[in-house]
Amino acid sequence: MTLSREVQLAARPVGAPKPSDFAVADVTLPPLQDGQVQVENLFLTVDPYMRGRMNDVKSYTPPFALNETMTGGALGRVTESRAEGVPVGAYLLHDQGWRTHANVTASRARVVPAIPGVPLSAYLGVLGMPGLTAYAGLLRTAEFKAGDTVFVSGAAGAVGSAVGQIARLKGAARVIGSAGSAEKVAHLKDTLGFDAAFNYKDGPVTGQSVAQQLRDSAPDGIDVYFDNVGGEHLEAAIASLRVGGHAAICGMISVYNATEPSPAPRNLAQVIGKQLTLRGFLVTPHYDLYETFVQEIGGYIASGEMKFDETVVDGIDSAPGAFIGLLEGQNTGKMIVRLGNLE
Amino acid sequence: MTLSREVQLAARPVGAPKPSDFAVADVTLPPLQDGQVQVENLFLTVDPYMRGRMNDVKSYTPPFALNETMTGGALGRVTESRAEGVPVGAYLLHDQGWRTHANVTASRARVVPAIPGVPLSAYLGVLGMPGLTAYAGLLRTAEFKAGDTVFVSGAAGAVGSAVGQIARLKGAARVIGSAGSAEKVAHLKDTLGFDAAFNYKDGPVTGQSVAQQLRDSAPDGIDVYFDNVGGEHLEAAIASLRVGGHAAICGMISVYNATEPSPAPRNLAQVIGKQLTLRGFLVTPHYDLYETFVQEIGGYIASGEMKFDETVVDGIDSAPGAFIGLLEGQNTGKMIVRLGNLE
Known part of the structure; x- marks a missing residue:
């Protein structure tokens, strides 16, 4: 049994979100199903579009439910696999963020290459x-x-x-x-x-x-x-x-x-x-460009022609603060939450 | 020597235009130059875009000058020609409106066909x-x-x-x-x-x-x-x-x-x-479509599949009132000023 520490929406923000709009809870993951992998998340992303999902209005993505764990981009390492082609140890870009561990349906995630000199967190930002x-x-x-x-x-x-x-x-x-x-x-x-x-x-x-x-x-x-x-x-x-x-x-x-x-x-x-x-x-609708994009921009990054910045905040308990800070403009470049799961 | 009766901008309207913003004057046309034809206008058009040109601000067309004759779409009959290919008697769509007569540079105008059953005023509206x-x-x-x-x-x-x-x-x-x-x-x-x-x-x-x-x-x-x-x-x-x-x-x-x-x-x-x-x-920028458009829409009109409406006002002196009425929504379909030059 795997425990996951997860950030939930405790109240719908009115105007700017505040810390009390969020709560952190420990959740036991259910057993893996066929086609799923279990990951430990290394990096989470917080993004401005998430603010819209905190309102209870119809938008291009459904609103987050109250008192449930939110979702969002994450990069995790596979620790257990019941999905073909996604072995233990693979790095996976997926949408089960805002939590330390997750069961992920492999068909809805993307295995990313480990490129020398390009940090994994880039897949949540400049390469994501x-x-x-x-x-x-x-x-x-x-x-x-x-x-x-x-x-x-x-x-x-x-x-x-x-x-x-x-x-x-x-x-x-x-x-x-x-x-x-x-x-x-x-x-x-x-x-x-x-x-x-x-x-x-x-x-x-x-x-x-x-x-x-x-x-x-x-x-x-x-x-x-x-x-x-x-x-x-x-x-x-x-x-x-x-x-x-x-x-x-x-x-x-x-x-x-x-x-x-x-x-x-x-x-x-x-x-x-x-x-x-x-x-x-x-x-x-533009993910058809993803391979071309990773190749081209990955090349610019490897050659040093393109720079990227990250503002890194540590620990799942800091994720709400990272999101609030993002909306206040406290970041330079991508706002990243780093979890303690890196080897 | 030809006298033309012309509508000039007497004052820049503030908000909705009023009759005193316009004046009518009799103007003697200069002699024709090579490449020009003289027309007597049969129909003039007033259009909403003209309101913008009455302000003294940069826009996609330059502003009308104070105390000068305004311009706009008109359909005229050629009465004298110094332009090849534009004979006396031809019907000409041109931009020297707001007046009864005009010297028109032929290269900046368009000879239109007389289609049986389609009134000439249509070239200022549904075919214009x-x-x-x-x-x-x-x-x-x-x-x-x-x-x-x-x-x-x-x-x-x-x-x-x-x-x-x-x-x-x-x-x-x-x-x-x-x-x-x-x-x-x-x-x-x-x-x-x-x-x-x-x-x-x-x-x-x-x-x-x-x-x-x-x-x-x-x-x-x-x-x-x-x-x-x-x-x-x-x-x-x-x-x-x-x-x-x-x-x-x-x-x-x-x-x-x-x-x-x-x-x-x-x-x-x-x-x-x-x-x-x-x-x-x-x-x-879409006048490359004009021939296709006239053929297609002219066909719909000839067959009765497409209807068009005109609100017709008579006489050059009524043109300012027609324009004011247009902005007040008094028209159904194209607002047309008919001059007394029809045979």
């Missing part, structure tokens, strides 16, 4: 869902092409930092990012190779709106906007997009905690005259 | 810019395909009534329209073959929001939204669009007169989960 989100959103949804000027909001996050670098590596004329602190802005420019970056939280201090900061960073306008933030950022991007421009709408972290409908963007009518395309997307 | 806007916006921008459920706002207007009928003729599962009076709603259902239609102005009376009226008309959701109105209509459409749905944003007549930025749609974040595409467009 956030990385593929960046890759598919930029190349497919936003129809990026070499020579485009690209603006990405939330650029220091797991998705945003990959978007900016992929754009640069694929021939963008100029890559601009926004982030929420001076340190993140410096990191974008000094480490990740962004051509320009600004701290959108400067606005209330300097009187410079996001729209003005973007105009200063991209005086000739932008061709592609990759939106992780929504609200004022989307409004600024619409103002700066050139004729025929594209926006890939990936997330709207600025409105996830909102308790009332958000009004922006007030300049939406500009999509007509500028013939803009705004396209919302999820990563799910 | 509004019709092509409907055709290209539905088929290209919104990527309509047979089996789709289509919602069009402003459905009794020149563009909207064409959108709904083209969708029906091309195999839509269901066509829903909104309009601003009970008479227009009856016309959509009884004459134009819409499957459902509602009067959005009922909302404040019955307490039924546009969103609720649309849900009642399309309980299983919609695949395509053709937007002529913006605001609350776009918000309602986003709520009803199914996964992977498309919106072609053609106009936002609800916000053209606004003196402050408009806040809707408040539910824009739904584009992510439902993977929606919102695409603004202008008709200009």
Whole structure:
């Protein structure tokens, strides 16, 4: 019998989630069934989309149930197998996160290769869902092409930092990012190779709106906007997009905690005259790109051309705090929860 | 020497335009130059997009100059020609509207055929810019395909009534329209073959929001939204669009007169989960479709499968009133100004 320590949703957050919205419980795993493997999780991920699942509203994924263990991305090592082709010792990317151990249906999981020099936690970030989100959103949804000027909001996050670098590596004329602190802005420019970056939280201090900061960073306008933030950022991007421009709408972290409908963007009518395309997307339908993506981005990482950041928090009991911190912007790059199961 | 009676912009309207924003003047035409023809205009068009050009702001077309004659679509008969291939007596579709006579550069105009049974004024409407806007916006921008459920706002207007009928003729599962009076709603259902239609102005009376009226008309959701109105209509459409749905944003007549930025749609974040595409467009880049379009839609009109409406106002001095009435929704179908030049 295996004990798993698991994070459950104790209450539906109102606005920003707080620690008392979560509870940690020890759960005994049932016996393995045919087609399942048991894993000990090495790394868990917390992601902004999970905030939506904490509300009791219909969305693209069903809401988390109260007083049950939440789900999410995880990387585990197989400790017992009743599934063909998934041996004990294999590393498995699966959706039974928020817990230390899990029985996983192998057909719904993916065995990942151990690439020398690439840490396993990368499969939850730059080589996982956030990385593929960046890759598919930029190349497919936003129809990026070499020579485009690209603006990405939330650029220091797991998705945003990959978007900016992929754009640069694929021939963008100029890559601009926004982030929420001076340190993140410096990191974008000094480490990740962004051509320009600004701290959108400067606005209330300097009187410079996001729209003005973007105009200063991209005086000739932008061709592609990759939106992780929504609200004022989307409004600024619409103002700066050139004729025929594209926006890939990936997330709207600025409105996830909102308790009332958000009004922006007030300049939406500009999509007509500028013939803009705004396209919302999820990563799910783009997994056909996964092998190509892992090969290409894995290569960039191995060669050092692409960097990635992790903010690592230790222990299952710290997972709720990691999630709360993520929504507050405390991370640089992917927010990862590391469990004590590494050999 | 030819005298032309012309409508000039006397003042930039604030909010809704009023008669004193316009003036009528008699102007002597200069001598014809090589490559030009002189026309007497038979029909003029007034269109919602002209409201934007009356503001002194950069848009997709430059603003009208104060105290100069405005421009716009017109159908004229050639009375004098210094252009090869455009003989006296030809019918010419051109952009020197808002006046009785004009010197037109032939290369910037289009000779149209006189089709038996199709009135010449149709070239300003269902066989002209509004019709092509409907055709290209539905088929290209919104990527309509047979089996789709289509919602069009402003459905009794020149563009909207064409959108709904083209969708029906091309195999839509269901066509829903909104309009601003009970008479227009009856016309959509009884004459134009819409499957459902509602009067959005009922909302404040019955307490039924546009969103609720649309849900009642399309309980299983919609695949395509053709937007002529913006605001609350776009918000309602986003709520009803199914996964992977498309919106072609053609106009936002609800916000053209606004003196402050408009806040809707408040539910824009739904584009992510439902993977929606919102695409603004202008008709200009789609004139490569014109010949195909005239042949196809001309055929539907000749066979009686497609109907079109005109609201006709007589005389150049009535043109400002026709435009003001258009923005107030006094038209059913294309608003046309008929001049006294018909033989």
